[in-house]
Amino acid sequence: xxxxxxxxxxxxxxxxxxxxxxxxxxxxxxxxxxxxxxxxxxxxxxxxxxxxxxxxxxxxxxxxxxxxxxxxxxxxxxxxxxxxxxxx
Numbered sequence: 451x452x453x454x455x456x457x458x459x460x461x462x463x464x465x466x467x468x469x470x471x472x473x474x475x476x477x478x479x480x481x482x483x484x485x486x487x488x489x490x491x492x493x494x495x496x497x498x499x500x501x502x503x504x505x506x507x508x509x510x511x512x513x514x515x516x517x518x519x520x521x522x523x524x525x526x527x528x529x530x531x532x533x534x535x536x537x538x
Contacts, residue, residue, distance in 0.1 A: 469481075470530065473494060474494070474497070474498075476499065476500060476535070477494075477497065477499070477500055477503065478530060478534065479494075479527070482523075483523045483526065483527065486519050486520055486523050487503075487507075487520075487523070489519075490507075490510055490517070490520055492506055492507070492510075500527065500531045500535075501531075503527065504524060504527060504528055504531075507520055507521075507523075507524040507527075508524065511524065
């Protein structure tokens with residue numbers, strides 16, 4: 451299926467790879483997000499909060515202009531954190 455000029459496989463939209471799981475208290479990530487973070491050598495065992503993770507990602511994004519995949523998951527994680535942890 452074509453969505454925004456990209457070929458999208460509908461099965462990918464419901465894949466477990468993109469479902470969030472709690473990897474630490476209050477930190478929810480998908481398998482894909484973990485793969486990208488690992489590629490950028492971000493050690494999730496040393497991360498204590500979502501805010502810390504976002505700060506580390508922002509530092510890498512500022513230094514590496516080719517980190518589009520990291521920038522995308524940074525936005526996803528920030529959005530997920532906002533909707534999960536902000537009192538509305």
